[in-house]
Amino acid sequence: MEALDLSSSKEANKFQFLQAQLRDRWESIEGLDNSEYDILVVPSLSLDRRELLKIEGFLHYEERLLFSLIRLQSPKTRVIYVTSQPLPPIVIDYYLQLLPGIPFSHARDRLLLFSTYDSSTTPLTQKILERPRLMERIRQSLRLEKSFMICYNSTTLERDLSVQLGVPLLAADPDLLYWGTKSGSRQIFAECGVSHPDGSGLVLSAEDLAEAAAELWERQPSLERMVVKLNEGFSGEGNAMLDLKPLQHKAPGCASHKERVAAVCDRFPFLNFQAKNETWSNFSSRIPELGAIVEAFIEGEEKRSPSVQGRITPTGEVEILSTHDQILGGSGGQIYLGCYFPGDEAYRLQLQEIGLRVGRNLVQKGALERFAVDFIAVRQPDKTGKPQWDLQAIEINLRKGGTTHPFMTLKFLTNGRYDMATGLFYSQQGCPKYYIATDNLQKDRYRGLLPNDLMDIIAHQRLHFDTSTQTGTVFHLMGCLSEFGKLGLTSIGNSHQQAKDIYNRVNNVLDEETKPTAKILSSVSSAAVN
Structure with missing residues (x-):
């Protein structure tokens, strides 16, 4: 049709x-x-x-x-x-x-x-x-x-x-999808006065990408790395790292602009791609279709990737739903693997405030429903020498994402509420709730496990979510197990540590149950035998 x-x-x-x-x-x-x-x-x-x-x-x-x-x-x-x-x-x-x-x-x-x-x-x-x-x-x-x-x-x-x-x-109306792209996000950050990394506008060719990278390098001569992003990439899979250290002899002041552009072009085939088995040939072929940008890579010894989630109601109200600290992996640490809830208390209220500013901008553009803003947070001293977190916004998502389903699972299971004053989520009994969630608990040894096998393990080892204590683990992506050895889960506790302990127990139990010498649980009930 x-x-x-x-x-x-x-x-x-x-x-x-x-x-x-x-x-x-x-x-x-x-x-x-x-x-x-x-x-x-x-x-x-x-x-x-x-x-x-x-x-x-x-x-x-x-x-x-x-x-x-x-x-x-x-x-x-x-x-x-x-x-x-x-x-x-x-x-x-x-x-x-x-x-x-x-x-x-x-x-x-x-x-x-x-x-x-x-x-x-x-x-x-x-x-x-x-x-x-x-x-x-x-x-x-x-x-x-x-x-x-x-x-x-x-x-x-x-x-x-x-x-x-x-x-x-x-x-959201699909006509507004641009505002959820990398270049659209940067435009909104600029309109809202939200700090974000120096970078380029949208480019549609590898040649223009090299020009944009050279111009960024000239603006920041001490820059060590840049991030090249497909404009419509997601979960970090469309990102690649450009290492400038091998090009120091072409640094601004040591070569002409034309020479620096040529040097960048020569390095493109050696980009550190975040996606497995990605190549420059394939990556560059997507640039005319999807567009691309280049941004300064935020360096720092102590660095995190927090995010804020919100929604815009059909009546135009902006609501903050949650904050998270995201768990990233991949060779450049840009692939989304999971998250902790809530975001760190040192910056979660600031995340909320920025989320409201971005949400109100999106309302003016006609957006609706879910949105999220991702950040890079680097701990560095302020003018007095006291450590503080510097937040740099890097992306807006106009859709549900990896942080949506764990939070909504928590909300519906507990019938609790999110408190804007503290950035915490409270059960109906007034107990703050915490969780760690992932879509990527993946190991080769899990391959071949059927959903029924997982249910046997959950029941035998008592890994399920306990409605009486409102703690435990909720599983998803069970269809991924047999073919890919991949599973999603949300481990809910009454503290960060308890949530981590619950998560670690699930991990340890699955590892133990999938050892070659592990005893196979029987899924045949006595009723079925009779």
Whole structure:
């Protein structure tokens, strides 16, 4: 099925009409405990295919929005969840059993699952659009006047699906996606007066990239490294490091501008790429398609990568949801691996303040729903010699991300609240909650584990989330285990240390259970034997 031409005034008006309905319904939607609503979840990673292929098991990332099933704790709410391939029943059962205060069978009756039965790399939303009979079944299952749609990220595909189904889309208009790119982010930081690394505007060729890098080097002659970023890269997979130390003989003052540009060009094939098996040939071929920027690399002995998450409601209000310290890896330390919640108390209130400034700028541009701002924090002495953290904003994401599902899981499991005054999250009993989360607990020894095997281990070793203490671990990406040896988890505690201890225990148990000599747990129940 071809995408709709939303440049036509008729289709554009229809989308805006749907979005206006979303604004009108917002107060009722937020009061889901007593309202009848259908939530259509389309967890499509509608991102550049060639960049997405750099992430192992990305197709299973459709499972990350399964936290949305927690919405079923509202007895009148229904969830319609669509995936590329059918989800294992044991995974669905696992999430439904986490629901506080709702009978399993009642929640299961209000969950409708659809699948395209298509494991290709095509975005899920496109798969749905190409299947008119499936679309019709989805449409018939919805109470259209009481429905809205959520997604991982919003593109023209999600907008087309919204219009064809007649369901409002709780996400940013794809026309605003530029503000979530590397160059768009830098423009907003400049408009808001937010500190960010020196760098370039958008370039569309390797030649212009070399010019921009040489100009940056001339502005900062002492610069040791630069970061080259594809404009639409994500999770750090589109980043590469340019080391200037081998070019010191071409430093500003020692050579002409033309010579420095040529020297930079010569170094491009030797970039330190963050993605595995990336090459300059492939990377440079993406520049005309996606664009690129170059930024000064922030040096520092003590360095962190915090972030702030927020949302813009359909009524134009900006809300701060959380702060995190991100866990980064890769050869240059720029690949997102996981996060700690909350962000360090030394700067989390400052993160909130910057998040509000960026959010208000996005409101003026017409943005909606989730946004996040990533930073580099370097500890250095102030004018009095006292250590302090310097925050440099590096990126805005106009979508859900790796920090979205762990926080929402915590929120829905505990029914707690985020406190702007402290930057802490409190349970209903007033206890502050902490967690460590990852999408990348990955080891070769985990390959071959089925979701059922994981459930056996969770039950036998008591690794599950305990609703009575509101501590423990919630697992996701279970579909990645068998093929990729990869698992996601969120370990929740009443302190940073307790969360780390819970996480480490999970890690240790999985390592022990996957030793070649480990005793295999029996998954056959006595009832089945009888």
